[in-house]
Amino acid sequence: MSFLEWNDDHKVGVKEVDEQHQKLFxxxxxxxxxxxxxxEQSVLAAILDEMIDYTVYHFKTEEDLYIKYNFPGYENHKKVHDALTGQAVELQQQFRDGSATISFDLLDFLHGWLVDHTTGLDKEMGPFLNEKGVY
Ligand SMILES: [Fe+2]
Ligand SMILES: [Fe+2]
Incomplete structure (x- = not known):
């Protein structure tokens, strides 16, 4: 069994977004x-770097969809994305300067974040975008 199991509960109902979430998982x-x-930490840091880069790209995909279809929750969702990105960049910096290590605590934090965000706030976009004909 994987650390993080992908299942239909995680789907928001928009193909592009679901594929990106699955890739993050x-x-x-x-x-x-x-x-x-x-x-080694350097190997873990390289994987984490790639994951953070992909997360930033993913947030942009969601935000572009919200802007394009005038999603009313855009401002709030963007704020949450920006806060998460800020946290991620801070963490990245700490790993680079050696003041923090990649631990199982961090993995648990990322696990919680990914599941909470995809099954929480991200779910709002599904019905809204589906109504606009975006699946
Ligand atoms: Fe997302
Ligand atoms: Fe999101």
Whole structure:
């Protein structure tokens, strides 16, 4: 069983977004597997970097959809994305300067974040975009 199981409850009902979420789940599973295997911090940091980059790209995809279709929750959702990005960049900095290590606590935090965000706030977009003909 993977660290993070993808299932239909995680779907928001918009293909592009669901595919990106699934990729984020895969990336976190890879990071977890590398940690379980005892990989060096530099290897873990490289995977985490890639995951953070992909998250920023993913947030942009969602925000572009919200702008394009005039989603009323845009401002709030953008604020949450910006706060998460800020946290991620701070973490990245700490790993780079060696003041923090990639731990199972961090993995648990990322696990919670990914599940909460995809099954929480992200779910709002499904019915709204579906109504606009976006699936
Ligand atoms: Fe998302
Ligand atoms: Fe989001």
């Amino acid at each position: 895969d990336m976190l599973n890879d990071l977890h597997q590398a940690a379980v295997n005892g990989s």
